[in-house]
Amino acid sequence: MTNYKIEIANRILQVETDKLAERASGCVLLKYGDTSLLVVSQLGEEREGVDFFPLTCQYEERYYAAGRIRGSRFMKREGRPSDRSVLIDRIIDRAIRPRFPEHFKREIQVVATCLSFDKENDPAVLGLLGSSLSLLISEIPWQGPVAAVRIGRHPPTAQQGGKFILNPNYQEREEGELDLLLSAVERPSLSGMVPGELLLNMIEGQGNEVKEDLICQAFEFAKPFLKKLIDFQKEISRKIGKEKIPLSSLSYDPDLKKEVEKFLKGKLEKVLYQKDAPKTEKEIKLLKENLLKETEEKYTPEQALDLFEENLEKILKENILKNDKRPDGRKLDEIREVKAKVGLLPRVHGSAFFSRGLTNVLSVATLGSPHDQQLLDEMELVGKKHFIHYYNFPPYSSGEVRPMRGPGRREIGHGVLAEKALVPLMPNFDDFPYTVLVVSEVISSNGSTSMASVSGASLALMDAGVPIKRPAAGISIGLMEGSDGNQKLLTDIQGAEDSHGGMDFKVAGTEMGITALQMDVKVDGINGKILKEVLDKAKKARLKILTEIGKVISQPRPQLSKWAPRIYVLQINPDKIGEVIGPGGKIINEIIESCGVTIDIEDSGKVFITAEKEEAAKKAIDWVRGITKEVKIGEVFQGKVKRILDFGAFVEILPGQEGLVHISQFLAQRINKVVDVVRVGDIIPVKVIGIDEMGRINLSAKAAGFKPR
Template sequence: LALKLFKDVEKEIVRGAILRDGMRIDGRDTKTVRPIDCQVGILPRAHGSVLFTRGETQALVVATLGTGQDEQIIDALEGEYRENFMLHYNFPPYSTGEAGRMGSPGRREIGHGKLAWRAVRPLLPTKEAFPYTIRVVSEITESNGSSSMASVCGASLALMDAGVPLPRPVAGIAMGLIKEAEGFAVLTDILGDEDHLGDMDFKVAGTERGITALQMDIKITSITEEIMKVALEQARDGRRHILGEMSKALTNARDAVSDNAPRITTFNIPKDKIREVIGSGGKVIREITETTGAKVDIQDDGTIKVAAVDANAANAAIDWIRGIVAEPEVGHIYNGKVVKVVDFGAFVNFLGSKDGLVHISELAQQRVGKTSDVVKMGDPVKVKVLGFDDRGKVKLSMRQVDQQTGEDLGSARRQPEPAQAAV
């Protein structure tokens, strides 16, 4: 009973002071936003990060860039689809000074994460313009009201820090309401106690140009058009103030993604070549990824995305794939490797998956008695495509290529055998 009476007195004092004097618990007036601090790039190994603090509410927000293989598969009522943007919100007990069990996300965490997701999603570039899968995680480290809107602000800064080309930043703010018979007061950037003792929690997120997401919880039967108008106007002013504070930390997205993020290269191959790149049972594509360390994603329309943190790994995978789909051209010189030695010549692998025959007469300028005198299994060689036989097999020449420089020697005649001295 005593506790209930205390709560009733507390509620009456807090609400009365706001309506009568415009004075809130922490000394602010009804339109002032709490002090804001933004520290961008606080985690050096993360692709993008920010520590966003507004009063006693703080969020550590991290952005991670992945490939198409990292997309989330959504099993919806309308069918299955893939989502390339995820925003996860975590609200551990210690953020409010409590000791509790940390397990799977609850309904509140899922709801707040989805609200922040809706606020940021309209500003993201298309898959064609930015072919990354994006995951944002907001860890609430302390909370005294409006942690979901802190997540929106933090997500915007973390994405720009990661090099995601957002056209403009997004910010969010929570509005409150004290309504009595004698009047009402709309509160900007509410505290946890003001949420508990007030009549409304109205979250507004957007850019300097407009709103991207709204959510309202009310404890009274209704609100008037006048209240809604005042709330939206104050939210606009508060949002612009927050965006101004955020711009002090980071004005625009980074020019390039982090050095720790994968680089994605997109190119196209003919549809009829997809099978060759994948190989029987995925053998070829597995060999490419395991050998180079790059990730390769192949679409049904022939679009290929190669991702790797190491540029050399990405280039090796790209060259490998292009070699598989390329067609040998007569007169062109290619690097190859001897894969088989026979009496009548040597078989050379080139362009990744192409094989051709260097006839014994095309091995060297001088006459060759045995193939093994010139080449052995595994030898790297330079070959010139002479043409194709009646079965479509590639005819190659080593004789017409300088094996040191790769220079085309043309169809030079074989050097004559040295004359034998008379006995």
Template sequence: VVTSIGKAHEVIQQLVELQERFVAQVHAVKKEIPAAPQEDLSLRERVAALIGPEFSSIVSLGNKKERADFVKSLRDHAIENIVTDAVPSEEAAALQKRVAAITDDLYRDYLRSQVLDRGVRIDGRRPDEIRKITCEVGVLPRAHGSAIFTRGETQSLGIATLGATRGDEQIIDQMMKEGRKRFMLHYNFPPYSVGEVRRIGSPSRRSIGHGYLAEGAITAVLPPEEEFPYIIRIVSEILESNGSSSMATVCSASLSLMDAGVPIRKPVAGIAMGMIEDEASGKRVILTDILGDEDHCGDMDFKVAGTRDGVTAFQLDVKVGGINREIMREALARAREARLKILDVMTQTLPAPRDHLSPYAPMLDTIQIPVEKIGLVIGPGGKMIRQIIEETGAEIDIEDDGTVRLAGTDHEAVRAAKERIKALTAELEVGTIFKTTVTRTVDFGAFVEMPNGSEGLVHVSNLASGFVDNVRDIVKPGDEITVEVIGEDKMGRPDLRRLEKEGERSQPRGEEHRGRRDSSHRGRGKNNHREEKPAANIKVGDIIEGTVENITDYGAFVELAPGITGLVHISALSDAYVRRVEDVVKPGDKITVEVLDIDERGRYKLRRIAPESENHKEQQIPERKPEHTHKSERAPEREKPHQSHSFEDRW
């Protein structure tokens, strides 16, 4: 650490040199500050003679309040004896302020001289001595984790709370930074912690800074989100303060996390180091675990936090011109000695994080699902995820990468939600056969209940081996049928086929390209039970003369070869707009078609090639002028209304 700071200081010196050259070029004139009025030496001598000898008894006083009351009594005594009735009233107030300031200066000089000359601190400790430390954990029965850390007259109550969903994270929405925080540490410094009574308002800059310092010290030992996905919030309530409450916060936060069962890598402790230096003689003393008065009257406040192995955070404030590497090295070495002693006390109280969470903490589990299955879990308009939440009582968060976070008040709720989602996203292998119930019917097929609770579609072409004119002639809502998984569509949804006989199965996957799909449409005419014929060698681009077997509102089915049928969609029957299929073709008509596409399931997409005579007639039709056509009389656009279903859906 010292070496790193030294290298940074070398670079800073170069920056300072650049700044000095810039100032020299600007020729800036410094603003003159009036010198402070010369102190009345005779007044200082009078005050020192009056109360100076009394300061020696301050070391015997036991606590901060007694020392503060003692100094106040000396101040009042000096004012009472110096500001007498002989002093004019217009000078009395100013004289009282000067006497009070001199008293405080004498106290500061006494505190510093005792350390420099005798090595004794204001509370009687040696320079490297730590105040008495006590630790307690589990002090709040309903909190997820709690601890009280006391060092002398500084006491922090750490409270750890675990959250489970993204709603518990802190949203960062700043000008230069956006995101979320899964770990937060908040520091509260109420007035009563220093014996004062005042209004409690929003956090001060000091409180925010102390919380941020402690947060950084703890962040280094937190488990990664993959191992412990909970949201963590710690609140440090300072119950009593006499120096280094931020480092007490680090200790109480570490203990409260361990009490909550958070698997932190190592406990963290913190200590505040100070320094008293006489610039004239060059003498200095490093102080360990400084008091509030030592911070106020001293020359350095160096907060250091870390584990047994190293430093996780530090903050340095100095009141002198600066410190050198030797001072930094000595302060860090002393801080490590103190930190290890504090960690010994903490680990005696709680050696390691608890192996279980609080019974009041939310249960949390995660599951990873394929990104393409996210929509399936959410459902249309959020229907499916709301249903799972209502039925199980668990909270569910889904990340964009497919991470599903499940939270609940008990293990059973989380387990039930997890099983539902696993079932929803389970991959049904081709060939899987199961019994199911028809939930609803539509013109293009029947929806059935899947094993995972969702709905699957048996397309009209897969309901029976023959042509199906009306889905409701085959199945009705509530019917129990047996279906087989024969593939999946482009969105990953299972493609189902109704099995008409017990023990029936589809052909192997490699043979179904033409055989199964062609046979599913055989007999779309007079004979619904004709024998299956082998597929012809038909390719995309072939021009074939076929026979119209059947017509529907969305197109015409054309027999290309015995047992092989393709669809000419209404939009492909003519280059002109077609209102009704029967206006162009009828069952039994011989027409010429072009094979436009053969999909992965062996279905033929066709286009009718109109005769030359028909094309000639279309060219003779005069163009109708828009201004002579009433809006309601205009023919609908090409894609309306018959082309509302795609070739995939209509087939």
């Protein structure tokens, strides 16, 4: 087996290439620390009649990689991919897709399987590197390589400034103020551009309200390591890479080109440049249908539609690059009209409507008990999650009809992106022990719905009274790039600017800084200069949106919604937890059922009581306090007689705590039977006169002034 090694971040990255998946187009086994991934690329057949590139990227988690067996009692095989798997699928896809030749329509499948996981080194970075290398050494015509690193940053302290970390471990990522996954390529030799320049072609990251300059500095810090990984892959490809399959040249019949141009002349620009986006979409669709009718006798519909899109893109680019002219008439850095409302829905805990142009999002916040936390049982992550954001994109939001099934990759990805943007703003669980779920419903879509979800979710949280640090918002910046290197940035992209543009760069954050960012490109990538311009324009737009949000609600409501449950926290002696729970959960279940509350107990002795009504919570609190109260000798109680025996009576002095009144401790004079002086259910005064080594309580009625009925 042929091995190749390189040192990155004081760890050895090892690549093995021989005798693995021998029938696959390309295959590599990567090892970094004790994390290992097998990545395979496979070339399929030509797909006839498709208007998209059929690339499938799949990241496969295996529980055995972490030395675990899946937790379900009934199903041990890995089933539906976890959200984390889906996110890694998307990361790989977004980085490698732009490097395939235009008009290439053969099926490609890239499968990355995690075989070993050391809980230190990130499989996402390895999956992306392995995908690049497996494609590079295969016969698949792919214009790589792509390099990837993760950049973290220690926050500054009183003793020293902040410090960037290359490929941080999980703890460093959790504790740091920045977590960026950067993917880069080398610019090919093109007129008007610098060949060999490192370009970012994919970004996925989150930050703790970091400044824009910090993102640019992170890219500069990463450059030498990205270049090192690109050269490493090139060297391997030179030694063992297969010859690439020839690409069939795509040429259109000159007569068809003339016919399409003649048919579209004057029509396409008129349809494209109007402020009514739905009308534009309908008229473009009608124009396509009419074009196909005109050309169907002589030419294939695929060629006619390809030429239609080429003409549309040409008009769009020329008008933006030469005249700064956008389809809806906005300036290049102008955002669409922003509208916001809160408190729309009467019985939910928090609700908000956010609108930017024709992009409309309804966000709803729900508060629950600690018991409602999401349990994480994945290969990488095991634990609990108390803030969750879901994103739904029904077909009607884009004027379409299609089956409605579970959330797809896009919905999962957009939901997590908005969640990342809000996590740094959420209160600490110790201070606000609620599980918080926000659902963003996209009810109308026309560009950057994920960033609208950030704004909508932020508004809904404040409407619910969740004490977030401050409101957040997001915006998407697009790019138009000419063949001569001329580039123009577009703020708040929509419609054709998104589908025919060269970049979709989403930036979310607050007035203080960035909390989440994500970039995809269709061009080669962007350099550091464009990165800075993008972040500056995004900040300007974000602050404008935040100003509009502030006119509706500028800070969280001082009180929670009256429909939200109330959580009460008390601390008990950890040694008393067993007494609260009782044998087989008898006591705690009795409290829950009798009071109508939810109770969660931590090992530290912290008890969370969640109730819809204050009276129910108070009853449960008194009950728990009664069980856990440390009774002292000499204390006097009004107790309830629970059981009568020949030698005495058991009296409940506190909820869950009983003591024995011996028959001799009722009256000064002798009595023959306990039932002569008390009955079950009687309330009598008792005094604690002793507690033995087993914690059993001895009581005296006569010492407390008891008088029989």
